[in-house]
Amino acid sequence: MLNTEARTIEADVLSRRCVLMRLAEFSFDKFQEALRQSAGAVVIILPQNMSIMPQDVIQQFMEIEPELLATETIVPVYFALEDDELLTIHEQTYSASVSQGTASAAEVLLHTATANGFQMVTSGAQSKAISDWSITSLEGRLTGLGGEDLPTIVIVAHYDSFGVAPWLSYGADCNGSGVAALLELARLFSRLYTYKRTHAGYNIMFFVSGGGKFNYQGTKRWLEDNLDHTGGGDDSLYLHVSKPPKEATPQYAFLKELETVTSNRFPEVKFSMIHKKINLAEDMLAWEHERFGIRRFPAFTVSRLESHRNSLRTSIMDMRSQIDIRKLYRNTKVIAEALARVIYNLTEKGAPENLQIFTEQMQLQEDQLSSVLDWLTAQPRAAQLIDKDSTLISTLEYHMNRYLKDVKRHYVKADKRDPEFLFYDQLKQTMNAYRVKPAIFDLLLALCIAAYLGLAYLVVQNFGFIYNMVRRITLKQKQH
Known part of the structure; x- marks a missing residue:
C-alpha cells in the first residue's frame, strides 16, 4: 500500500515521497539517490510510443534494466505509460519541487500556502506466490517419407518475453520474431511435405517453448519427457554453437548451406559462427540450444544478435518499432533455403548454388510474417501472465494445427520442494492521484484558525x- 506525496528527483527531500521520473530524465544514479533518501516509491513514466524516443535514451535504459532487476530494495518501483493527465501531474510536481530548492524561506512558506500537490495512493493485498502455475509449450510435426525412424530436425522458438515490468514486456525481437519465423517455416515445409515427390527423408518437429526467459524450462522438461522418443534488426546473422560441428554431419551441412545461401543470394548479410562452450557453473544458460547440448544432441541457435548478453533480450524496450520486417523476411528466407538444401541433399546432388526453392506460389509471405509479429507484439507475453487457458496459447495452437500434425501441449510446473521458478500475483496496480495541499498547509491553517x-x-x-x-x-x- 502506498499513500505518499508526489515529488520529482529535483526536490531536496525525497524521504517518504513518491518520486516521479520521465524516461528521458531517468538514470541509475538518480534511482539510487531516491533509494538513499528512503523514498516511498518510484514511478518511471514511459512514452506511449517508444519509436519517438531518441535511440540513445532507449539504449541507456536497456543497459540500466539488468541493474534495476539486480538491485534489492523494499521501495516499490512502478512503470506507467504517459497520458495528458499524468504529464500534467508531473509538470506541476516538477515546478513545485524546483521552486522549493531555489526559493527563500518566506517564498517557500508563501508557496506552501498557495500551491497544490498530489497525493499518490494505491491499495491492495500484499503480493503472494502462485504455487500451482503451469508453463505451456506446443509441439507439432511433419513426418518424412519413410516412417518414424528417420532423423528428426527440431526447430525451436520460445514465445515468452521478459523485462523489468511484466505487463510492459512485448518481446518483439526476443522472441516474437523467432515465433513468427517458425510459423512461416511450418507453413512452407508443410506444403513441401504435402506431395510425395517433394517429401524429404527427414522428420521435422516444430516446438514453441514456454519459460524461455526462465532458463528454458519448457525445453528442459520436454527433453526430459521425450528423450527416449526423439532423435529482425540488422545485417548480421550468427550461428551460435556449443561445439563446432564436424564434417559429414547434418549440422555441418546446414552451416555450409547457410554460408552458400547468404553469399549467393544475400551478400549484404555478414554471416559467421560463434563458438561458446556451455558453462554449467552459471545459473542461467546463454542460448536455448544449450538445453539440447547438455543432453548431447547437436544443436545451435541462429540469431541476429552476436552475444547472449545483448540487453535487447531482456528489455521492455524490445518493441515492434525495433523490428525491420524486410530483414526478418530475408533472414527467414535464408534459414528456409538452407534447411531445404540440407533435407533434399541438394549440394551433393550437384544443384546450383544460386538455386531458389521458395519462389512463385511457394515463396515466403512478408504480409503474413508481419501480421503474426504485429499480433504477438500487441500483447505482453511475460511467462507469469500466460496460463494454459490464455488466448495466446490457443491461437498459437490453432496456427500450428493449420500446418502440422499431432499438435499437442506440454506443461511444466515448478518442483514444490526445490522450485526452479516462482511467480507472484499483483503485477499491476491502479494508482490514484489526489490533488491536495502540502501537509504543512494544515499546520499553517491551524495556526490561522487558532x-x-x-x-x-x-x-x-x-x-x-x-x-x-x-x-x-x-x-x-x-x-x-
Whole structure:
C-alpha cells in the first residue's frame, strides 16, 4: 500500500515521497539517490510510443534494466505509460519541487500556502506466490517419407518475453520474431511435405517453448519427457554453437548451406559462427540450444544478435518499432533455403548454388510474417501472465494445427520442494492521484484558525473596554 506525496528527483527531500521520473530524465544514479533518501516509491513514466524516443535514451535504459532487476530494495518501483493527465501531474510536481530548492524561506512558506500537490495512493493485498502455475509449450510435426525412424530436425522458438515490468514486456525481437519465423517455416515445409515427390527423408518437429526467459524450462522438461522418443534488426546473422560441428554431419551441412545461401543470394548479410562452450557453473544458460547440448544432441541457435548478453533480450524496450520486417523476411528466407538444401541433399546432388526453392506460389509471405509479429507484439507475453487457458496459447495452437500434425501441449510446473521458478500475483496496480495541499498547509491553517479564535475570544472578553474606546474616538472626531 502506498499513500505518499508526489515529488520529482529535483526536490531536496525525497524521504517518504513518491518520486516521479520521465524516461528521458531517468538514470541509475538518480534511482539510487531516491533509494538513499528512503523514498516511498518510484514511478518511471514511459512514452506511449517508444519509436519517438531518441535511440540513445532507449539504449541507456536497456543497459540500466539488468541493474534495476539486480538491485534489492523494499521501495516499490512502478512503470506507467504517459497520458495528458499524468504529464500534467508531473509538470506541476516538477515546478513545485524546483521552486522549493531555489526559493527563500518566506517564498517557500508563501508557496506552501498557495500551491497544490498530489497525493499518490494505491491499495491492495500484499503480493503472494502462485504455487500451482503451469508453463505451456506446443509441439507439432511433419513426418518424412519413410516412417518414424528417420532423423528428426527440431526447430525451436520460445514465445515468452521478459523485462523489468511484466505487463510492459512485448518481446518483439526476443522472441516474437523467432515465433513468427517458425510459423512461416511450418507453413512452407508443410506444403513441401504435402506431395510425395517433394517429401524429404527427414522428420521435422516444430516446438514453441514456454519459460524461455526462465532458463528454458519448457525445453528442459520436454527433453526430459521425450528423450527416449526423439532423435529482425540488422545485417548480421550468427550461428551460435556449443561445439563446432564436424564434417559429414547434418549440422555441418546446414552451416555450409547457410554460408552458400547468404553469399549467393544475400551478400549484404555478414554471416559467421560463434563458438561458446556451455558453462554449467552459471545459473542461467546463454542460448536455448544449450538445453539440447547438455543432453548431447547437436544443436545451435541462429540469431541476429552476436552475444547472449545483448540487453535487447531482456528489455521492455524490445518493441515492434525495433523490428525491420524486410530483414526478418530475408533472414527467414535464408534459414528456409538452407534447411531445404540440407533435407533434399541438394549440394551433393550437384544443384546450383544460386538455386531458389521458395519462389512463385511457394515463396515466403512478408504480409503474413508481419501480421503474426504485429499480433504477438500487441500483447505482453511475460511467462507469469500466460496460463494454459490464455488466448495466446490457443491461437498459437490453432496456427500450428493449420500446418502440422499431432499438435499437442506440454506443461511444466515448478518442483514444490526445490522450485526452479516462482511467480507472484499483483503485477499491476491502479494508482490514484489526489490533488491536495502540502501537509504543512494544515499546520499553517491551524495556526490561522487558532489566531482567529484567540482574537475573537479577546474581543468578547474585553468588549466593554473596546466599546468605550471606540465611543471616545468617535466623539472626538465629531467635536473636531
